[in-house]
Amino acid sequence: MVPHILSFARYLLCEVNVSDMNDLFLLNDQAVAAAVKAAVARIHGDYGAALCSIRFQVKYLNAHTGIVFLRFPKSCYKLLWSALPFITHINSRGQKIPCFLNCLHVGGTIRTCQKFLIRYNTQQLHRMLPKCKNEGEKQQIRQAILGCFIPGGNKEACEDDIECEEDEGE
C-alpha cells in the first residue's frame, strides 16, 4: 500500500515542438527526463534538482506526435513547471535536438490528461480538415477522424477481455 500522502501529483501534458519532424523519432523518455532535470537544476539550483528527484517521472511519450506526460509532486509542481520554458534542446542518442516544451494542460490524474488530449487532437484534426489543399489529403484526414473512434465501443473490448482471461485460465 502506497502511503496516501505520496499519491498526490500533478500531470503536465506537454508538447515537444521541434523544427524538424524527423527529430521527434529520436526522443525517448530518459532523454526528456534528463532535459527537464537539467533545466530545473539550472534554474532552481540544488533545491530544484532535489525536488525533481522526488516523484518526477515521464509517464508517456509519443515519438510521433511529441506528446509528453510529466508527473510532478503536487507540492512543488509550479516551481518545476516554471523551469520548463528554459528547455531549449534535448540530448538524445548522442544528438542535440533543438526544441521547446509547450504545456497544454495540467491535470490531477492521468485520466483527465488523456481526456484533454483526445479533445485536443480531435480539435486539431477538425481544424486541419477545411485547410486541406487537395482531395487526397482531405480524404486521408477524413479517414483519420473516422478512425479515431473505436468501432463497436465498449462491447467489443469487454469480449476481448473475456477471451484474454480464458487464455490466462488455461
Place this chain on the structure above:
Amino acid sequence: MSAAKAKMREKKMRNQPASVQYPSGVNGEGGSQNRGHGSGGHPSSKERKKPEDTGWVRGHQRYGGGYSKEMPKYITGGAFARARAAEVKAMLRAVSQTACSSHVFQALPKHMRRRAMSHNTKRLPRRLRDVADRMREKSLQAGSKKKKEPAKSKSRKARRRHGNLLLDFNRRQRKNIWLETHIWHAKRFHMVKKWGYCLGDRPTYKCYRSCYRAMSSHCLLQDLSYYCCIELKGEEDELLAALSQMTSKEAGPTFAAALCLSGRRQVSVTIYRIGQYPCQPLGPVTVLWRPKTPGIRGRQLWIWAHPTLKQDLLPELQSVCRCWEAVPPSIDPEVLCGKEKSAPHPKPENILEAKLKPGAKRKRSSVDASEPPVKKILGDGTRLPGTTVTWKSSSTGIVINDLTMEIVRYRLIGPQSHSVLTEALEAATVCKEVDKSLGSTFWWPQHCSDESNMLLHQQQADVFHTLKGISSTTELPPGTVLGLTVDDPRLTLPTKKMKVLPCVSQAQEADEDKRKELILRGVPEQCCQSSLWEESVRDDVTENKIPEQALNRMKSEMLVPGSRLSPTPPQGRVPVLLVHQPGKQVGQEMSSWGAGWDLLLPKGWGMAFWIPLVYRGVRVAGLHMGLKHSHSKAAPIFPHDFPDCPAGIRFQEEQEAEFLDKFKRHPPAKRTNYIKHGCLAPFRCPWQQLAEEWEHLTRGGGDEPAEMSVAKPLSLFIVLRNRKSLRLLSGWCRPTTSTGRRLNRELLPLSQSAVTSFLSAHGMSLVWVRLSLLSKGRPELHSMVCVPTAEDLKLLGKHQDLQEPPHRDHFKSRIKPQKKSLKSDDPEPRSTPDSDLIFGLWPDPLPSVTSHCSRVTLGWTTQGDFSLCAGHGEALGFVSVPGLLNTLLKQAGEHRGTLLLRNPGSLHYRFAKVNVEV
C-alpha cells in the same frame, strides 16, 4: 514484486497506452535512414503485439516515406493526421475502459455510489448497467468453473426424517462411540472427542458456580457410561489367586477385602502389572463383586476401568487368568426371536451390535426389502461385528467378558442425590396376573412367579424406602451397593421440571430404627443382589423396552390425561444397581464432601432414566466439572495424575503436544517467554529427571552417588502408594505446634535416622500432595513447588512479595541467525542442531531441574485452581520424597510443611501449606 502482483498490474495496465518511441538499439544507431522503413518502424518492446493497438505504427509504416531525411518534396497532412488519430484512439481506449481488477461501480465518484451496488445492478447509473451485468455474469461463470458444485444434499426436511436421521447418526457413530445421551448432550454441551468417545466437556451456558452449588448442596448428574466394564466369572479361589498378583495390601484394599468380596461394598483398587508391585502400576479400577447367589457356584465380578486403562488392563487380565481362548460371539436365542418379531431380514452381523427397537422402521423394510432396516445403535458402534468380547480359560475356568457400553452408568454427586433417586425411581410393582400364556416372554412375570425373588424384592424396596428418610448421602457407609428393580421411570415423569427437596418429616419409630441400621450397617448382604448381573435379563430388558412413541400413545389414550399409566405394562421393569460413591475420604477438612450415588442400568435405557432425573432438578455436568469434583476431593484423576502408568505417560505426551501447538500458534512476540521466567518445562513435567536429581542430591552429592546413578540408570521413578509410609509422611508434614495433633500414636518423630531409613526404601519416589495457598493466588497447571529459604520463611505473613529474579534468554541470539540463514537459503551445518529451537522454550536436554531457579524445585502441580469449597487457591501435584523430607528436616517446628508455589508464567512465589493425605 511477486508474480501475482505483477499479473495484477499487467491486467490493470492493459488498456493504458504505452510510450511510443524507438528503441535505442540496432535501428536507432544507424541514423534516421532506416527509420520508418519495414522493420525499422517496429515499435518498442513496451508495445503490445496486437495489431489493433498499434494503429499509428501501421499508419506510419505506410506513410513512412514522408519522414525521410531529405527535404520533403511535398508536404502532406496525412501522416500528421494519422499519428494524431492513432493517439486519440489509444487514449480513448484508456479512458473509456476501466481496469479489470475493479468493479464497475468503483469507477463512479464516491457521492454516486450506493449501498449493495454489486448485488443489484439497478442501483448503478443506466449507462454502466450493461457493463456491470456482463461482468457479473462473467464472475458467476468463473465461480462455477473453479469450484465443483457440492453434491446436492437432501432438503432439510428429508434429512430430518426419522429413518434418514438414524442412518446419518449411525454413520457418524462409526468412528467414535456415542453414549446413549449423546444427542441430548450435543444440543447443550461443547463436545470433545476423547478416548474414542464423543463426550460432553462443559455446557454451553454459564454454570460453573451453580454446578459447584449443586455438587455441594443438591445434586449433580454426570454420564459416566464411557467407563469400561470388564466382567470376570469363575471360582472364587481361582479368581482371587489370579487377581491378588496384581494388587498389594500395602497400597490399600484389594480384591479380597471382606466387605467387597461379600458384594456389599464397591472398592477402588490400584492395579499393578503381574507381581511387579511397587513398580509398573497400571491404574485405579473400581471393583464390584456379585453377592453369592444360591443357584450358581462361581462368583462374578465387575471391574470398572477408564477407557485409556482398558487397553493395558485387558491383556494383563487375560494373562493373569490364562484366558486366551476366544469365545466366538454367540447369538442369544432370545435376542434372535426378538429380532424376528420386528425385522423380516435380520442381518447376522448386526445382531450383537445393533438392537432394533421393535417396529422402528417397519414401513421402510417392507417397502424396500433389499436394504437392511435402519437400527439404532446401542452399545459400541465402532466395534466390528466379529470382534471377540469373551475369553475363556480351559485350565482355571475363568471367563473374561468385555462389557464395554453394555451397562449405562450415571453418577449423581451431592448430598441430595438419594432424594433425587428416590423421587425419580419407584420400586417395581409386582406382577399379579398369572396369565402364563400372555406375558411369559418378559422376564419380570417369570421372576415374579418365584416366591423367594418376591421376598428379596420386598426387602430391597423397603431399604429403598428407608433411603428416602436419611438427610444426606454422606451418612451412608462408603461404597454401599443396593440392587433394585424399578418401574419404568418415564411413567412417573412430572409434567414440569421440579426441584427435589429432602423430606425429613414423619420420623416414626420403626422408620427411625431402620434408618439407623442402614446408616450404621449399610445395606444387608442379600439386598445387594440384582438381576442386572444376569446377561439374559439385561438383553431381555433392552430388547423389550417400550419405545417412546408407543408409551406416549398409551398415555394419550388414557381417560384422565396426566394420570399414571395403570396397570404398568409388563415390560416396564428394569433391574438397576445403586452404588454409593464415597466423597472425600482423605484429610481432615471437608470430610466426605462430594459423595453420591452411581446408577447402573442395562443398555438401551439411558435416555429413559436420564430425562426423569433431569426433570428432578439436577444439574448436568461434563468432563470439566468431573475434574473439578476430583480436585475438590483432592483425589488423583486417571489418567491426568498417574504419571507412572502407561496411560498417564501417553496422556502427558498428548497434553504436551496440545499445549505446544497452542503455544506455537501465537507469534513469538506475543508468547510467554518461559526461559525468562525460569520455567524449564511449562508443558510437561520431567518426573524422571526430578527423581534422579533428588536421589543424587540426597546421597551426598559427591563422586560416589554419581557412580551409583550411573550403575542403575534404569530404575524408574514410582509414585508412593504404600499406606504405611504415606501415613508416616503425612504426620511429618504437619506443623508441630498444634499439640493435639502432636500426640499421634506410634508415629516416629522426624529425625535424621528415620529419614535415612525411609529414603532407603523410597529413594526414587514421588508423593501425591495437596498444597493449599496461605495467601492469595491461583495456582495453575504445572506450577513449580519450591523450597523456601530461611530468609523467605521470615517474610511469611508479612505481605511481602517473593520474586524470582528474571532469567536471561541465551537462546534468543541463536534463533535469530538461524532465521537469517533460512532466508538466505544456505543450510549451514552449524544451524542444524538449533533447528528445533522454539522461541520462549528451553531446548531439549534440560539443565538441572532442581537448581535452575533461585529456590530449589521439589515438584510440580498437576491440578490447580481456586477452590470454591476451601475459599483459597489449592493445587494438587507430586513432589519428590527425598526433597520433601530434606526440606522438612531443615524447617523449624512451626513452619514445617510450608513450601513455595510459582506459576509457570509468573515470577511471584506464594506460600503454600503441604499436606500428604491418607
